Amino acid sequence: xxxxxxxxxxxxxxxxxxxxxxxxxxxxxxxxxxxxxxxxxxxxxxxxxxxxxxxxxxxxxxxxxxxxxxxxxxxxxxxxxxxxxxxxxxxxxxxxxxxxxxxxxxxxxxxxxxxxxxxxxxxxxxxxxxxxxxxxxxxxxxxxxxxxxxxxxxxxxxxxxxxxxxxxxxxxxxxxxxxxxxxxxxxxxxxxxxxxxxxxxxxxxxxxxxxxxxxxxxxxxxxxxxxxxxxxxxxxxxxxxxxxxxxxxxxxxxxxxxxxxxxxxxxxxxxxxxxxxxxxxxxxxxxxxxxxxxxxxxxxxxxxxxxxxxxxxxxxxxxxxxxxxxxxxxxxxxxxxxxxxxxxxxxxxxxxxxxxxxxxxxxxxxxxxxx
Amino acid sequence: xxxxxxxxxxxxxxxxxxxxxxxxxxxxxxxxxxxxxxxxxxxxxxxxxxxxxxxxxxxxxxxxxxxxxxxxxxxxxxxxxxxxxxxxxxxxxxxxxxxxxxxxxxxxxxxxxxxxxxxxxxxxxxxxxxxxxxxxxxxxxxxxxxxxxxxxxxxxxxxxxxxxxxxxxxxxxxxxxxxxxxxxxxxxxxxxxxxxxxxxxxxxxxxxxxxxxxxxxxxxxxxxxxxxxxxxxxxxxxxxxxxxxxxxxxxxxxxxxxxxxxxxxxxxxxxxxxxxxxxxxxxxxxxxxxxxxxxxxxxxxxxxxxxxxxxxxxxxxxxxxxxxxxxxxxxxxxxxxxxxxxxxxxxxxxxxxxxxxxxxxxxxxxxxxxxxxxxxxxxxxxxxxxxxxxxxxxxxxxxxxxxxxxxxxxxxxxxx
Numbered sequence: 007x008x009x010x011x012x013x014x015x016x017x018x019x020x021x022x023x024x025x026x027x028x029x030x031x032x033x034x035x036x037x038x039x040x041x042x043x044x045x046x047x048x049x050x051x052x053x054x055x056x057x058x059x060x061x062x063x064x065x066x067x068x069x070x071x072x073x074x075x076x077x078x079x080x081x082x083x084x085x086x087x088x089x090x091x092x093x094x095x096x097x098x099x100x101x102x103x104x105x106x107x108x109x110x111x112x113x114x115x116x117x118x119x120x121x122x123x124x125x126x127x128x129x130x131x132x133x134x135x136x137x138x139x140x141x142x143x144x145x146x147x148x149x150x151x152x153x154x155x156x157x158x159x160x161x162x163x164x165x166x167x168x169x170x171x172x173x174x175x176x177x178x179x180x181x182x183x184x185x186x187x188x189x190x191x192x193x194x195x196x197x198x199x200x201x202x203x204x205x206x207x208x209x210x211x212x213x214x215x216x217x218x219x220x221x222x223x224x225x226x227x228x229x230x231x232x233x234x235x236x237x238x239x240x241x242x243x244x245x246x247x248x249x250x251x252x253x254x255x256x257x258x259x260x261x262x263x264x265x266x267x268x269x270x271x272x273x274x275x276x277x278x279x280x281x282x283x284x285x286x287x288x289x290x291x292x293x294x295x296x297x298x299x300x301x302x303x304x305x306x307x308x309x310x311x312x313x314x315x316x317x318x319x320x321x322x323x324x325x326x327x328x329x330x331x332x333x334x335x336x337x338x339x340x341x342x343x344x345x346x347x348x349x350x351x352x353x354x355x356x357x358x359x360x361x362x363x364x365x366x367x368x369x370x371x372x373x374x375x376x377x
Numbered sequence: 378x379x380x381x382x383x384x385x386x387x388x389x390x391x392x393x394x395x396x397x398x399x400x401x402x403x404x405x406x407x408x409x410x411x412x413x414x415x416x417x418x419x420x421x422x423x424x425x426x427x428x429x430x431x432x433x434x435x436x437x438x439x440x441x442x443x444x445x446x447x448x449x450x451x452x453x454x455x456x457x458x459x460x461x462x463x464x465x466x467x468x469x470x471x472x473x474x475x476x477x478x479x480x481x482x483x484x485x486x487x488x489x490x491x492x493x494x495x496x497x498x499x500x501x502x503x504x505x506x507x508x509x510x511x512x513x514x515x516x517x518x519x520x521x522x523x524x525x526x527x528x529x530x531x532x533x534x535x536x537x538x539x540x541x542x543x544x545x546x547x548x549x550x551x552x553x554x555x556x557x558x559x560x561x562x563x564x565x566x567x568x569x570x571x572x573x574x575x576x577x578x579x580x581x582x583x584x585x586x587x588x589x590x591x592x593x594x595x596x597x598x599x600x601x602x603x604x605x606x607x608x609x610x611x612x613x614x615x616x617x618x619x620x621x622x623x624x625x626x627x628x629x630x631x632x633x634x635x636x637x638x639x640x641x642x643x644x645x646x647x648x649x650x651x652x653x654x655x656x657x658x659x660x661x662x663x664x665x666x667x668x669x670x671x672x673x674x675x676x677x678x679x680x681x682x683x684x685x686x687x688x689x690x691x692x693x694x695x696x697x698x699x700x701x702x703x704x705x706x707x708x709x710x711x712x713x714x715x716x717x718x719x720x721x722x723x724x725x726x727x728x729x730x731x732x733x734x735x736x737x738x739x740x741x742x743x744x745x746x747x748x749x750x751x752x753x754x755x756x757x758x759x760x761x762x763x764x765x766x767x768x769x770x771x772x773x774x775x776x777x778x779x780x781x782x783x784x785x786x787x788x789x790x791x792x793x
Contacts, residue, residue: 080758105475105478106478107474107476230741376568376571377565
């Protein structure tokens, strides 16, 4: 053997060795399900990308099926073939999935990272832990945006939830979500029910009738939406003059697309959004998910997400770390639903109450729509 | 003697070849037959099963059922202590698999508030000892509804292995907790029968509209030179080759209040600026968009039937002294009926199950029953009700088909 041949053989051997080692450190693919669009982008930037950089053997695949996560999880569970590793859900869905046993319960203090000052996760997340299966990420709100250039309003601007129901001073179409949740609460508050009594009132037949009667007054001016993109789209096309949607969508419309639209934060309704882990994952995949989850829900990561989208982190310890937008060079704090200037009048969506009454009210709502 | 032998061998040989032919024919059909079984018949059977099946919740409460079998639900008395003990046993048996909370979820479809009651009970009853002395008091302390006879009656009623409740829900009957039975809902709270009715009316309207538009067009295409006919056919088929979503979305751009059509009407002075027409998010939107989308399904069968009609018949009729209209009515039109039949049944059956277009442009009053079925599959999770609605829709289509067969005759249908 001459030296060249020796070199070649040696390099081959080395390559083989390296390849062997790479195979030994098992490659893992995590399929993470979320809402798509700007929201998945914010998770990609704040969680997935840095995690994959730190763990080169893990690759994360995004699936945008959160809209239909519960029925799809149910189907996967029945077929005994779980091909999702982690799913992003709103609490109402998480509670339902938890009831059905298609997602697993989590011991928060064992699975999640403590705050930098040592506060336990249970305390740091506090009241946002609404279900034993649900790990919160963000607080978002459903609130109203309106066009600031409506000629018929004569320079007036809607400032209170009452103005949504006032078609005399604020004529024009409104965009509301095609479901009773939130609309019933707003109707009662606009009708003079004290906000802390809203769910008590809705628990009585008279209260439900009252809410529908109030919605009746603007029924002909409502265009219903079912996807978060509808209201911003309709505001931009002048199809509606005001409408409800998730506050992050309005932020994008106002700050990124520079549309003549403004926020009306009055009686914004807070909701959470977070992770659930499907039941029935094999051990190694579950381990990989838990490792990712420990990282992606720590204090810094949740604060990082707010650089990309105007939703408030669910951990109390993340709040002081919220900074500027990643590309726009504006402070994110004033755009957060939880900012004191925006949060003068706020309502928490009573998840437990809706879990009990959603079936019946959906039916009532549908019948009311059809009349 | 030999003749007879020969005769039988000939017979057997003959029947053997016949059998072989039959087997070959069967084998040729087999792939399609299996495909239809797997992709169509099996899911339909599954759907029918799901719309009455209640075994999951029944099995989650095996102990409770045994204890309740001797309890008279209309006595006004609470069930015996044994039933309360059985509830605790069922909670413990189902805790691992979360079966107990699933029962609450199921009951909540008809009795509001049971969902959280079962969730709370599942959380807390796990800690109670198996041989607790007074389970009744303990459970009522966990949730006061365990002291409500009506709730117990509901539990007994809705956890039988098979249930007709989904069909009752799907036909606008509601469970009345106070007397433990179903009753017709009040007028203002009925949903489904109106929706079925509206779905049929709109599908018929769409079928008639497509016929009205496709008939003259098909006539034109079938009677001009093949070169121009090809051009026109391509114009008909071009939208047919465009994605359904693209076509539906372009209708939104055309029809909405600040959209192309309204702008045009305003600039022509036909409508005032604040009197813009509402052409979308209502019945109009659905009918316009769906008529456009389903038009080719009417036009193509009509065209292929008209293509085969010999023009000499019309000329003969005219030469015998019939006027243009009479000749059309008595000679041409009857020959196109098979094409009308084929187109109408295609469009109607496609329309009655349409989902995506009404969802996008139908607003509230322009939605179909299929949108409600999708809602129960995707959002509310009430698959039993979704299956019941789906099965009723299937029965309706079969009924329509039967009527159609009686009126038009299915054998007269021609696709060309």
